[in-house]
Amino acid sequence: MTDKIGADAALAKLTGWAKGEGDRDEITKTFKFDDFKTAWGFMSSVALKAEQMDHHPEWFNVYNKVEVTLTTHDVDGVSPKDVELGQFMNDVAGKLS
Ligand SMILES: C[C@H](O)[C@H](O)[C@H]1CNC2=NC(N)=NC(=O)C2=N1
Numbered sequence: 001m002t003d004k005i006g007a008d009a010a011l012a013k014l015t016g017w018a019k020g021e022g023d024r025d026e027i028t029k030t031f032k033f034d035d036f037k038t039a040w041g042f043m044s045s046v047a048l049k050a051e052q053m054d055h056h057p058e059w060f061n062v063y064n065k066v067e068v069t070l071t072t073h074d075v076d077g078v079s080p081k082d083v084e085l086g087q088f089m090n091d092v093a094g095k096l097s
Helices: 007-011 036-053 080-096
Strands: 027-032 058-062 065-070
Touching: 007 027, 007 080, 027 080, 036 058, 036 065, 036 080, 065 080
Parallel strands: none
Antiparallel strands: 027 065, 058 065
16 A cells, blocks of 8 residues: 655646546656657556556547546555656656656
8 A cells, every 4th residue: 555645746746747627645757758659669668667656647649649647546545656657757757758
């Protein structure tokens, strides 16, 4: 079981993320890449990490853009798992950009 830390605590640790616009305790970021192939590579890397963690993003992809929302259903809010996955996404995107 993981702890709920809340969006503000997560945002203090993550570059470029923001509070989601929904009613839930969630964080969001839009990643932009050169093209669809690169966006898909990002999503593939993140998907493998998400499976390893048993922690899955909500995301929406159009061409080179991937809009991501992270929250933890098990605690009904943002947890350290969201920080870990969000940081992983930042790291992968940094290598692809
Ligand atoms: C049973 C399984 O461990 C859970 O449903 C996992 C799967 N992926 C998950 N992903 C996210 N984002 N939050 C969860 O609480 C969650 N729980």
